[in-house]
Amino acid sequence: MPFDWMKIPYSLLTLFIVLNYGLLLGALIQKMGARAGRRYGIPIWQNYVDLIKNYSIRSSITHGSMFYLGPVFRLSGGVGLLLFVPTIYGSYMFSNLSFAGDLILALYFVFFGTLGMALGAGESGHPHAAIGVTRGLSQVSTAELPFALAVFSVALQYQTLSVTDIVAAQQGGIMNWTLFTNPLAVAAAMLAFLGTMMRPPFDVVIAPQEIPIGPPTEYHSSYLALMQTNRAIFPIAKIVIYMNLFFGGADNWPIFFLKVFVIYLWSAFVGVVFPRFRVEQSVRWFLVWALPLGILSIVLV
Amino acid sequence: MKEELLKRWVKGPDGVEFEVEPMSDYFCEAPPTVMPAAYGKIVEDMFNWARSESIWILGFGTGCGAIEMRPLMTPRFDAYRYGIQWRPTPRQANLFVISGYLSTKTLKRAIRAYEQMQNPKYVIGLGSCTINGGMYWDSYNTIKRLDDFLPVDIYIAGCMPRPEALLAGFVDMKKLIRSGKGEGANLYAKNFEWYKANQKRVIHDWDMPDYNW
Numbered sequence: 001m002p003f004d005w006m007k008i009p010y011s012l013l014t015l016f017i018v019l020n021y022g023l024l025l026g027a028l029i030q031k032m033g034a035r036a037g038r039r040y041g042i043p044i045w046q047n048y049v050d051l052i053k054n055y056s057i058r059s060s061i062t063h064g065s066m067f068y069l070g071p072v073f074r075l076s077g078g079v080g081l082l083l084f085v086p087t088i089y090g091s092y093m094f095s096n097l098s099f100a101g102d103l104i105l106a107l108y109f110v111f112f113g114t115l116g117m118a119l120g121a122g123e124s125g126h127p128h129a130a131i132g133v134t135r136g137l138s139q140v141s142t143a144e145l146p147f148a149l150a151v152f153s154v155a156l157q158y159q160t161l162s163v164t165d166i167v168a169a170q171q172g173g174i175m176n177w178t179l180f181t182n183p184l185a186v187a188a189a190m191l192a193f194l195g196t197m198m199r200p201p202f203d204v205v206i207a208p209q210e211i212p213i214g215p216p217t218e219y220h221s222s223y224l225a226l227m228q229t230n231r232a233i234f235p236i237a238k239i240v241i242y243m244n245l246f247f248g249g250a251d252n253w254p255i256f257f258l259k260v261f262v263i264y265l266w267s268a269f270v271g272v273v274f275p276r277f278r279v280e281q282s283v284r285w286f287l288v289w290a291l292p293l294g295i296l297s298i299v300l301v
Numbered sequence: 302m303k304e305e306l307l308k309r310w311v312k313g314p315d316g317v318e319f320e321v322e323p324m325s326d327y328f329c330e331a332p333p334t335v336m337p338a339a340y341g342k343i344v345e346d347m348f349n350w351a352r353s354e355s356i357w358i359l360g361f362g363t364g365c366g367a368i369e370m371r372p373l374m375t376p377r378f379d380a381y382r383y384g385i386q387w388r389p390t391p392r393q394a395n396l397f398v399i400s401g402y403l404s405t406k407t408l409k410r411a412i413r414a415y416e417q418m419q420n421p422k423y424v425i426g427l428g429s430c431t432i433n434g435g436m437y438w439d440s441y442n443t444i445k446r447l448d449d450f451l452p453v454d455i456y457i458a459g460c461m462p463r464p465e466a467l468l469a470g471f472v473d474m475k476k477l478i479r480s481g482k483g484e485g486a487n488l489y490a491k492n493f494e495w496y497k498a499n500q501k502r503v504i505h506d507w508d509m510p511d512y513n514w
Contacts, residue, residue: 038376046355046384053355053395056348058336059420059486061329212389220392220419 010093011083015233017253018082022232023047025261029268036272051228057221063124070120071219071226077113078234081106085241088256089167089249103161106241107151110196113234114140117215124218132214135279136205142286143195143202149294150189154245156301157182163241167249177248184297186246190266191290193242195282197235199271202282239263306508324510332512333490336420338481345481352395352421353478356471359394359418360387363411364401365461366427372464385471391417396474399451401461402430402443405503408450412500415451416513420486423478425470426456435460449499452485452492 027047034041062068084102088094118137121129155161157178158169170176179186195202206214216227239260243249247263250256277285308322338345362370373380374387388394391414403411415424426447429435434445447453454477457470477483489496493512501507 034379034381039379040382041379042381042386043384049351049355049384052348052351056351057419057421058339061419213393216393217390218392224393 007097011096014087014094014096015079015082018087018236019229019232021257021260022236023051025236025264026232029264032265033268033272047228047232051225054220054225054228055222060221060223063218066119066123067218067223068120070117070123071223071230073116073120074113075226075230075233077109077111077116078230078237080112081109082233082237082240084109085163085237085244086167086249087240088253089164089171089244089251091251095164098162098164100162102163103151103155103166106163107148110147110238110241111140111144113230121215121218126217128212129215129217132205132217136215139202139205139279139282139286140196142283143192143290145192146188146286146290146294147192147196149291149298150185150192151245153182153185153294153297153301154178156298157185163244167244170248174248178246179248182297182301184293184300188290188294188297189242189246191293192286193238193263194267194270195286196238197267197271199267201270201274201277203271204276204279204282235264236260303506303508330510330512332493333416333420333486335487335490337487349479349481349483352483353475354384356385356396356423356474356478357388357394358385358396358398359391359414360389361391361397361411361414362400363403363407364399364428364430366398366401366430369427369461369464369467370398370400373467378464378468380468380471383468383471383475391415392419394418395421396423396425397451398425398427399431399447399453401428402435402437402440403447404443405505406442408444408500409504409509411451413509413513415489418486420490421478421483422486423454423474423483424451424485425474426453427467427470428462429458429460432456432458444503450496450503452488452496454483454485 024044024047027042027044031041031044083096084098084105086095086098114136118133121133154166158166160166160169166178170178170181174180198206206216216224219227242263243256243259247259250259306323308320308324310318311321312318338348340348358370362368370387372378373385391397395418397411397415397418399411415422424447426432430437430443431447431453434440434443437443438445444450455470455474457466459466462470474483497511
């Protein structure tokens with residue numbers, strides 16, 4: 001298959017747009033959380049300033065090579081996830097590097113960053129980092145189960161492993177969305193979604209008041225800035241998958257921004273309403289509430 | 302020196318004997334270095350602006366003044382709207398607020414926390430206790446003048462200063478950083494021996510290396 005080189009600058013453009021949207025959206029959601037707590041909240045450009053500040057720190061220390069690679073893995077997880085699924089349906093410019101089996105690859109990339117973080121934070125040698133990573137891995141693993149089941153259910157439903165084909169099957173009106181054709185899978189996936197967004201009730205991984213910030217305890221200056229960059233890209237990339245699989249995709253940028261915002265808002269909404277779960281509670285919650293929905297959706301398909 | 306800090310032979314759980322030297326195994330012994338502004342004026346100005354607009358405070362209350370920081374995190378005063386946040390770890394923090402009196406025992410931890418912060422880093426002395434000892438002026442167990450032990454950028458006077466005074470102090474701190482005068486970390490590195498001598502004068506059970514990176 002001949003490779004189209006023009007895809008590379010186009011993909012970088014997607015990355016640029018998503019990075020900026022992620023930084024602004026992250027601040028907006030934080031502001032909404034603050035308003036729910038009757039605070040004014042951070043300025044909307046705060047994430048940019050924090051990013052520049054962290055890149056401008058003069059000194060940094062290292063704990064070894066994995067400590068370097070942790071944030072790099074995390075960022076490549078976010079960027080990879082974004083680059084291998086089509087961002088805008090039907091657009092040549094923003095279909096990125098999607099291919100026939102990209103759904104399976106996307107499932108891997110969702111987990112990739114967490115694993116990289118586990119290795120990097122493990123080498124930092126800080127006990128809080130180890131505790132945080134242990135919690136993170138067990139929680140994300142159980143959240144991944146219903147999500148994987150929902151993805152398989154959707155793949156069975158449309159008889160394809162290509163995200164583009166799945167989006168194509170949902171075109172032609174809101175009633176064709178997976179949300180209405182396979183509601184159980186969407187319900188399972190949206191419950192799993194809560195578990196991977198690091199917001200309450202599933203934010204025990206970073207638990208700032210208890211194990212100071214968890215995995216990134218030892219990370220600072222540029223390492224931290226790299227992870228902040230990923231924090232802007234990764235949630236959006238994940239939401240792009242959700243949008244493509246369950247909510248009919250987007251065929252232009254305004255629709256994309258709107259859908260991503262609404263899906264992001266779902267986790268923020270749950271986050272400001274519910275207090276934090278302990279890790280065994282959240283594992284049990286996923287297994288009791290989300291997993292049966294996923295199994296049921298597979299059985300019914 | 303305490304017994305567990307001495308160099309000694311240890312038998313591991315798998316039966317292998319090995320030598321440990323806690324004071325040099327777990328810490329870096331290299332003294333801090335002066336790190337001048339590395340880029341041109343325009344870039345450094347932008348960096349200074351970013352540093353001033355994104356101040357991350359180490360969430361470590363060293364004395365009674367820490368209680369004045371809590372209202373700043375909550376709706377009444379909400380310092381987050383000024384780009385001020387609290388970080389739970391010294392690695393990510395830029396500003397260390399010494400909140401009130403500092404006992405020699407806490408000074409030890411304050412020094413370690415300060416040295417683990419990354420350059421550029423700033424110190425605010427909150428309350429009269431950090432200026433001249435305040436109401437603890439004749440205490441045997443607190444330090445009287447914070448500036449002898451850590452390079453202080455700004456003092457906020459009062460006993461206790463209200464959260465509003467703290468906010469005003471943060472605004473002054475921002476001006477200082479923006480004009481490129483927030484170079485406490487380099488001052489500390491330059492006068493390292495003087496600071497160390499002062500610290501060792503009051504901390505009698507010195508059981509840590511001279512510099513904890």
